Amino acid sequence: MEDAAEILLSRLIRNARVAALGTIRAEGPNVSMVAFIPKEDFSAFFILVSRLAQHTVDMRKDKHVSLLIAETDDARSDPQTLARVSIRGSAEAMIVGEPGYNPIKKMYLDRFPASAPLFELTDFSLWRIRARGGRFVAGFAKAYNITPETLQSASQR
Amino acid sequence: MEDAAEILLSRLIRNARVAALGTIRAEGPNVSMVAFIPKEDFSAFFILVSRLAQHTVDMRKDKHVSLLIAETDDARSDPQTLARVSIRGSAEAMIVGEPGYNPIKKMYLDRFPASAPLFELTDFSLWRIRARGGRFVAGFAKAYNITPETLQSASQR
Numbered sequence: 270m271e272d273a274a275e276i277l278l279s280r281l282i283r284n285a286r287v288a289a290l291g292t293i294r295a296e297g298p299n300v301s302m303v304a305f306i307p308k309e310d311f312s313a314f315f316i317l318v319s320r321l322a323q324h325t326v327d328m329r330k331d332k333h334v335s336l337l338i339a340e341t342d343d344a345r346s347d348p349q350t351l352a353r354v355s356i357r358g359s360a361e362a363m364i365v366g367e368p369g370y371n372p373i374k375k376m377y378l379d380r381f382p383a384s385a386p387l388f389e390l391t392d393f394s395l396w397r398i399r400a401r402g403g404r405f406v407a408g409f410a411k412a413y414n415i416t417p418e419t420l421q422s423a424s425q426r
Numbered sequence: 427m428e429d430a431a432e433i434l435l436s437r438l439i440r441n442a443r444v445a446a447l448g449t450i451r452a453e454g455p456n457v458s459m460v461a462f463i464p465k466e467d468f469s470a471f472f473i474l475v476s477r478l479a480q481h482t483v484d485m486r487k488d489k490h491v492s493l494l495i496a497e498t499d500d501a502r503s504d505p506q507t508l509a510r511v512s513i514r515g516s517a518e519a520m521i522v523g524e525p526g527y528n529p530i531k532k533m534y535l536d537r538f539p540a541s542a543p544l545f546e547l548t549d550f551s552l553w554r555i556r557a558r559g560g561r562f563v564a565g566f567a568k569a570y571n572i573t574p575e576t577l578q579s580a581s582q583r
Contacts, residue, residue, distance in 0.1 A: 291448040348443045381505070
């Protein structure tokens with residue numbers, strides 16, 4: 270991927286605060302909105318979800334997920350030119366106290382200070398979505414298949 | 427659903443230009459960004475997609491889809507309070523010239539004039555997503571299961 274595209278991908282992932290999370294429900298896909306933070310090297314993405322939420326029930330049954338991070342619609346004439354990346358991944362609940370848990374919690378709270386009370390509730394947990402691959406649309410008719418290596422390379426921009 | 431929530435749902439659906447489309451791929455869900463227009467009564471949503479795009483390949487194999495319409499992130503302190511609606515639906519390609527095709531095409535072009543050249547390409551088609559139900563999150567910890575009737579009622583606001 271050329272330099273300009275890598276820089277665009279990196280900015281897209283670092284600037285966005287919310288993503289669309291796709292999970293598998295009984296009959297088909299389900300898409301919900303989540304607040305997220307990326308791991309520094311873009312190998313994983315972290316979300317804080319309630320055990321009672323439908324997407325969490327879905328992820329417990331089937332770990333396959335998809336995360337869409339899209340540029341905010343800025344009212345440009347053609348929204349098809351908005352940059353976006355779909356990341357295919359597998360989701361797993363983090364255990365409080367597991368290696369790496371506290372730095373992720375701190376990073377999440379730095380980004381979303383209003384979420385602090387949720388960490389006090391027993392039904393909220395951090396989940397890790399490991400990136401397996403995906404597709405980056407840098408604008409209309411300009412798309413790239415991406416791998417974990419692409420993401421890692423972009424994270425250094 | 428109370429009046430204020432219905433009005434919020436109606437504005438959310440009418441103001442948004444892009445949505446996250448969830449489809450089923452071989453191994454799991456896939457989420458991509460689409461520009462959309464709602465039918466006047468919110469019973470269906472229309473998208474213009476390329477036959478070559480991955481989400482179109484998915485929809486040809488499995489018509490079950492999910493459409494997330496989320497309020498634009500306005501940099502508020504807690505993004506979990508953004509309103510959003512997940513709509514479960516079934517997707518079908520429209521046939522050029524079928525009853526209702528021309529009014530939908532006109533409505534799509536009124537909303538997305540930059541898409542006009544795509545209608546000249548043989549690999550782009552309008553698809554209809556019929557709404558089966560869904561979930562509306564009017565802000566954090568304020569959520570409603572919705573039906574086609576809820577959507578129809580909101581469309582009159």
